[in-house]
Amino acid sequence: MDKVVVGIDVSKDWLDVHVAPSGEHFRVGNDHAGVEALIARLSSHGPALVALEATGGYEHVAVAALSAAGLAVVVVNPAQVRAYANALGKHAKTDPIDAAVIAAFVEAAKPDIRPLKDEAARAFGELVTRRRQIVQMMVAEENRERMAASPPARKSIRRVLTALRRELESLDADMDDRIRKSPLWRVRERLLTSVPGVGPAVARTLLAHMPELGSLDRRQIAALAGLAPWTRQSGKWKGRSFIGGGRSNVRSVLFMAALVASRHNAVLKAFRDHLVAAGKPKIVAIVATMRKLLTMLNAIIRDQRPWQNT
Structure with missing residues (x-):
């Protein structure tokens, strides 16, 4: 018998599921109740692998629950899946087609299954991402300040910059605290920053x-x-x-x-x-x-x- 591979197309509200090689397709809600129904339904199939696309966070609940249920889960790169679909001549984009293409892609590519991040690592990663967003906003505001001609506009920009710098300090303090509480992260950060050119921001991005x-x-x-x-x-x-x-x-x-x-x-x-x-x-x-x-x-x-x- 061919091994069972499941492809799941993820959106904010729904999980569209394709089971290969049977071709079965169904939809559940992208929430805790929907994921529980998904796990119950997949348990009868005994899938060798469940694959979902990375969708900016909408996949997190499903990935965590499926993994906790003992299923082998892999999160795949959407760009690679789309390139594979184009190679197959499947240019239409619908949720059922996407789910089937994801299943076919992992059957062909056989991506490595790596351990999922634990909750602490995921939270740290979100802090690192948020820090990068704050820095990008600061750069944008600094550029606006250089272009602003009127004193009221510059005053407004400076108020925003003050708030952003305060938020950046708060995020850095939070990350410092998390690093101190994790002996492994503390050692790894020290090792990474021993390299000239690698500062805490680079080290923490790599850790996360x-x-x-x-x-x-x-x-x-x-x-x-x-x-x-x-x-x-x-x-x-x-x-x-x-x-x-x-x-x-x-x-x-x-x-x-x-x-x-x-x-x-x-x-x-x-x-x-x-x-x-x-x-x-x-x-x-x-x-x-x-x-x-x-x-x-x-x-x-x-x-x-x-x-x-x-």
Whole structure:
């Protein structure tokens, strides 16, 4: 018998479910009652894998409950699922089709099943995300202040900036408290920030959004962050290499860290300068520096040894 794979298309209010290979399709509410009904219904199928798309948080209740019920759950990248659908010629987008495509995608791609974040890690990740949002709002307000001509407008902007800075301090204090209460996070933050160019904001983003750090090899960790280069190629024609997919929030902080490290970290500065001297475009050199920095951090967490200038 073929193994049973379940694809679930997630929206704010509904979970559309497709069971392969039987083709059964049904819908339940995206709430605790609906998820309980889903678990009861799936128990008779004995699925080998249940797959849901990442939808910005709407999947959290279902993922947590399904995992707690002992089902193997994987959260897949929507962009990869859509690319797979396009490759199959399924350009229409409806919830039943999406659920079936998700099931087909995981059957074909066989993604790794990794442990879910616990509640403390999820809460910490939300704080890190909120901090990034506050910083983005501060940058936007600072830009508006530079453009504002009238004193009343500037006064209003400064009031908003004062409130945002106060909120940023509060978030930082909350994260400090959570780090202090977790011996594991405290040790990992100390290890990560031992690398010149890596500050607390970078370390905490990695702690929150890349818990696999130290448990994967360098190719896997680069692919997870979306830093593994891929090339557009057809027959003898070979195009440029690109990066993409993966975890954009991790890439964002690694970009800033690589810029700093390429000035203040002797090893990474020499690495970047060598690439530029060899004729590589500066942005290509920075991306390569990001990848090298990530593999260094991965090794530091794996070996539990702080940075050493060599």
